[in-house]
Amino acid sequence: MRSIIQRTLCLGSVLLVLPLVAAAQTEIERRVPASADGTVAISNIAGSVVVTGWDRDEVEVTGTLGRNVEELEVESDARGVEIEVKLPRRNRGGGGSAHLEIRVPRRSRVEVETVSAEITADELEGALDLESVSGSITVAGQPAAVRAETVSGLIEVEADTARISAATVSGSITLTGTRGEVEAEAVSGNITVKSARDLERADLEVVSGQIAFTGSLAPDVDFSASCHSGTIELTLPEATSARVVAESFSGRIDNEFGPEARRVDRYAPGKELSFTLGSGQGRIELETFSGAITLRRR
Numbered sequence: 001m002r003s004i005i006q007r008t009l010c011l012g013s014v015l016l017v018l019p020l021v022a023a024a025q026t027e028i029e030r031r032v033p034a035s036a037d038g039t040v041a042i043s044n045i046a047g048s049v050v051v052t053g054w055d056r057d058e059v060e061v062t063g064t065l066g067r068n069v070e071e072l073e074v075e076s077d078a079r080g081v082e083i084e085v086k087l088p089r090r091n092r093g094g095g096g097s098a099h100l101e102i103r104v105p106r107r108s109r110v111e112v113e114t115v116s117a118e119i120t121a122d123e124l125e126g127a128l129d130l131e132s133v134s135g136s137i138t139v140a141g142q143p144a145a146v147r148a149e150t151v152s153g154l155i156e157v158e159a160d161t162a163r164i165s166a167a168t169v170s171g172s173i174t175l176t177g178t179r180g181e182v183e184a185e186a187v188s189g190n191i192t193v194k195s196a197r198d199l200e201r202a203d204l205e206v207v208s209g210q211i212a213f214t215g216s217l218a219p220d221v222d223f224s225a226s227c228h229s230g231t232i233e234l235t236l237p238e239a240t241s242a243r244v245v246a247e248s249f250s251g252r253i254d255n256e257f258g259p260e261a262r263r264v265d266r267y268a269p270g271k272e273l274s275f276t277l278g279s280g281q282g283r284i285e286l287e288t289f290s291g292a293i294t295l296r297r298r
Helices: none
Strands: 014-019 026-033 039-044 046-054 058-065 071-077 080-086 097-105 109-114 118-122 127-132 137-141 145-150 155-159 163-168 173-186 191-206 211-214 217-227 232-236 242-248 253-255 271-277 282-288 293-297
Touching: 026 071, 039 046, 039 097, 046 109, 058 071, 058 080, 080 097, 109 118, 118 127, 127 137, 137 145, 145 155, 155 163, 211 217, 217 232, 217 242, 232 282, 242 253, 242 293, 253 271
Parallel strands: 039 080, 039 109, 046 097, 046 118, 109 127, 118 137, 127 145, 137 155, 145 163, 155 173, 163 173, 173 191, 191 211, 191 217, 211 232, 217 282, 232 293, 242 282, 253 293
Antiparallel strands: 014 071, 026 058, 058 097, 071 080, 242 271
8 A cells, every 4th residue: 555654754753653553453543633634644565543623722532453454654744644554565474454434624735545454534624535456435414525435345424515526446435415516427326426515516427327416506507427337317406407418328317397308319319308407506416327317306
């Protein structure tokens, strides 16, 4: 895994190192000072990382280290706090996992990078940048922004945040309580979005999964959703205002708002739908290749 700790310590920094011990698991408890709105960067290979905000200008790390963890390194300086679980170069015996519970200042910018460790973040107000290979990512609270990426893990965000960017290859993405801007991308997983307030912009893309959106849209919304072999389903209020364009090469298009889709060509299977909701100030574009498109009234 690419290390996220690449900077050299400056004078006056704090360095805490927990050496390897013979026990199967080692309990840890460390605290270092931290800026109220600084950056906290965390790196762990396997296990779990739970990050929670609190109203103190310090970072607390508790939890357990597995048998083959070489050391836990915690570095604190004026630029922020960096936490890294280090394993031996040749970790043949297994057991190189760590379960970390980390308390950080509520307004911190939090960056987490893992391989198979699960990531959980809650009660935070700063921006979150979360990456895992096969671990799941779960976010709650009121972060300023969220970027979450995983290869085969699940992404679940139930948070009041102005911007979300989520991507996965074979996992699924579930976003609840979103507002502002949403970008979500999956290859073979599903994307489910439930908007708590008027969504201003959405860009949703899936190759072979499904896209489902429920919620209200801002009057000048810019909304696009596309998939290759999956389906798209939108559930919208009657008062939605947007120009709607939907196209499917070989799938059906169902519209509960009235107008029916028409054949693009008498000799081709493609269908398209174009109509206006309300004043038509916003834009909604939906496209599938072999999947169906459904517009439902809420």
